Amino acid sequence: MTPPVPGPPVAPRPTRLIATDLDGTLLRDDKTVSDRTIAALAAAEEAGIEVFFVTGRPARWMDVVSDHVHGHGLAICANGAAVVDLHRGRRIVEVSPLEHTVALNVVTALRGAAPSTSFAVERTSSFHHEPGYPPLHLDPTAIVAPAEKLLDEDFAASVDPDGVGRPVLKLLAHHPDLDPDAFLALARTVAGDLASFTRSSPTALLEISGAGVSKAGTLAHCCAERGISPAEVVAFGDMPNDIEMLAWAGTSYAMANAHPDVLAATTRRTESNNDDGVAVIIERILQAR
Known part of the structure; x- marks a missing residue:
């Protein structure tokens, strides 16, 4: 042919x-x-x-x-x-958005796999973090509390009325000691079925979004x-x-x-x-x- x-x-x-x-x-x-x-x-x-x-x-x-x-x-x-x-x-x-229950499950999974992890919560209207989290920019309006509270809507309503009902855009997770790429690989292993994990910082700072985002x-x-x-x-x-x-x-x-x-x-x-x-x-x- x-x-x-x-x-x-x-x-x-x-x-x-x-x-x-x-x-x-x-x-x-x-x-x-x-x-x-x-x-x-x-x-x-x-x-x-x-x-x-x-x-x-x-x-x-x-x-x-x-x-x-x-x-x-x-x-x-x-x-x-x-x-x-x-x-x-x-x-x-x-x-x-990243759903609150999913974010809480991610927090639980990462705390179990890397106990020194600290978290921050990025909403459409605000940014709040845990006491151990090193924010890149000091924000005097940030609420400092455990992630479990920051993700609780009743707690949010009591401390941040303007943020009530505002979606969570992403969860941030920081580890003080782990290699950044190793931390990303670990997070994907223990919670990759729950959300999307990535990183853009030179430090061990993970950015966590809704699954598929x-x-x-x-x-x-x-x-x-x-x-x-x-x-x-x-x-x-x-x-x-x-x-x-x-x-x-x-x-x-x-x-x-x-x-x-x-x-x-x-x-x-x-x-x-x-x-x-x-x-x-x-x-x-x-x-x-």
Whole structure:
């Protein structure tokens, strides 16, 4: 039988959306956005390419990029648990919560497997933590109490009336001694059937969301609403909480400073966050048009 004649090569789909992590990716180590990156983001939007910030940060920490938002103004926060409108005072427009009973079961499982673990609870409107938890930013409004109380609605009603009924976006778990990757592996082993576990911190700090919640899942949902396929998305990341998003996007780049698991997840590389690696690729995309 005569072999079929191969057809013409399929041209790559044009980029319609850029999805970028923030810390360690778009932001420099001093948490600023460089002039080069600001210009590249604006040029992408001017060319008709949407830009999504996809981060583990909560909505209240998005002021770092609020001045550089163009076009749609949406961001995916809390590792996919919230879609936030940055044009409207960082208003949360969609939520994929972590149910209270599930969070309590995760706390019980991790306390049993790693007794020195301390917890924090991130709700849509507030952040509270246990006495032993080392918060990254001191929050004078934070309630300090055992996680079991922080997750109890009656207790929440007595100490935080504004937070009553507000969904839990994620649970955070910190261990003072364990290797970060070993802590993540342990948590997935003892409670991976209950929730989604990931990490983005250089310390042993885990971020725990509802089962199936991820940057990739929420990004896929937002893209589907816009008729954008994975082949039309370019994604950037540096830490384990970016891996699923990098695997989903048609084109993805690991930062030069990325975690080894991220470097293994994609063959494409760009410069480090301190060397404007995201801007470098955006400029190439625009030059190729």
